[in-house]
Amino acid sequence: MESVLKIDNLxxxxxxxxxxxxxxxxxxxxxxEVNQGEVFGFLGxxxxxxxxxxxxxxxxxxxxxxxxxxxxxxxxxxxxxxxxGYLPELTYYYKFLNAEELLRFYGRIFGIAxxxxxxxxxxxxxxxxxxxxxxxxxxxxxKGMQQRAGLAQALINNPDLLILDEPTSGLxxxxxxxxxxxxxxxxxxxxxxFFSSHELGEVETICDRVAILHEGRLKEEGKVxxxxxxxxxxxxxxxxxxxxxxxxTTTDDIAHPV
Ligand SMILES: Nc1ncnc2c1ncn2[C@@H]1O[C@H](COP(=O)(O)OP(=O)(O)OP(=O)(O)O)[C@@H](O)[C@H]1O
Ligand SMILES: [Mg+2]
Numbered sequence: 001m002e003s004v005l006k007i008d009n010l011x012x013x014x015x016x017x018x019x020x021x022x023x024x025x026x027x028x029x030x031x032x033e034v035n036q037g038e039v040f041g042f043l044g045x046x047x048x049x050x051x052x053x054x055x056x057x058x059x060x061x062x063x064x065x066x067x068x069x070x071x072x073x074x075x076x077x078x079x080x081x082x083x084x085g086y087l088p089e090l091t092y093y094y095k096f097l098n099a100e101e102l103l104r105f106y107g108r109i110f111g112i113a114x115x116x117x118x119x120x121x122x123x124x125x126x127x128x129x130x131x132x133x134x135x136x137x138x139x140x141x142x143k144g145m146q147q148r149a150g151l152a153q154a155l156i157n158n159p160d161l162l163i164l165d166e167p168t169s170g171l172x173x174x175x176x177x178x179x180x181x182x183x184x185x186x187x188x189x190x191x192x193x194f195f196s197s198h199e200l201g202e203v204e205t206i207c208d209r210v211a212i213l214h215e216g217r218l219k220e221e222g223k224v225x226x227x228x229x230x231x232x233x234x235x236x237x238x239x240x241x242x243x244x245x246x247x248x249t250t251t252d253d254i255a256h257p258v
């Protein structure tokens with residue numbers, strides 16, 4: 001099986017933001033491999049280092065130590081980005097553009113020829129079900145529509161690897177289901193999807209493998225079914241166990257404060 005994404009002993013430190021402050025270690029010795037055609041869930045509590053790792057894959061953040069490779073190319077080289085589609089955690093699109101214009105803008109950055117770009121714009125808008133709103137300004141879109149416009153943007157270069165940072169965050173159940181269906185369709189087309197999420201039920205249904213990160217370190221990794229069988233728990237319980245979560249407050253404490 002071809003390795004699409006390889007992270008090798010990655011460390012990411014951020015410089016201190018103020019005098020007397022220490023460096024922030026966001027990712028600490030992360031090693032991970034994702035194979036062609038896999039849907040891989042990248043999990044971890046807030047601040048675990050998921051987005052920082054993804055930003056290294058995109059070349060936005062340089063590794064402090066270690067390295068990452070996309071299709072064998074070091075992510076420090078801009079050419080590594082050619083086969084990636086990326087949906088950032090927070091999407092800030094030009095509010096004066098409509099979906100069609102947004103896609104044309106990104107398509108031109110990738111150097112897609114005009115006729116082919118027209119064809120792709122139609123195809124991705126159909127896939128994310130935004131054909132009806134293609135000429136509406138993105139600023140008038142609902143959160144779910146904006147997220148789907150972001151997905152269309154991530155798909156415009158027909159990438160082999162999708163890196164999606166919380167693609168279902170803030171979406172209603174229908175919006176989440178639609179994103180799940182899109183991920184499933186991409187997988188059926190042979191694409192590889194590497195995404196972060198806090199929706200563990202949904203991760204359990206669509207992922208082939210997952211990794212759980214905590215405080216920058218890899219705590220657990222494997223096939224969802226194997227983790228569930230090994231721990232004899234559902235994925236949410238496995239997650240809470242491996243990050244060492246212990247409930248500190250019971251509802252009893254709230255009802256009867258000391
Ligand atoms: N630009 C930055 N400068 C300094 N520290 C940062 C920066 N970006 C992230 N961090 C810190 O690095 C750690 C990891 O952050 P990161 O955004 O990678 O986590 P995450 O797993 O994506 O969290 P979330 O689930 O909340 O999105 C956090 O402690 C965060 O405060
Ligand atoms: Mg994040």
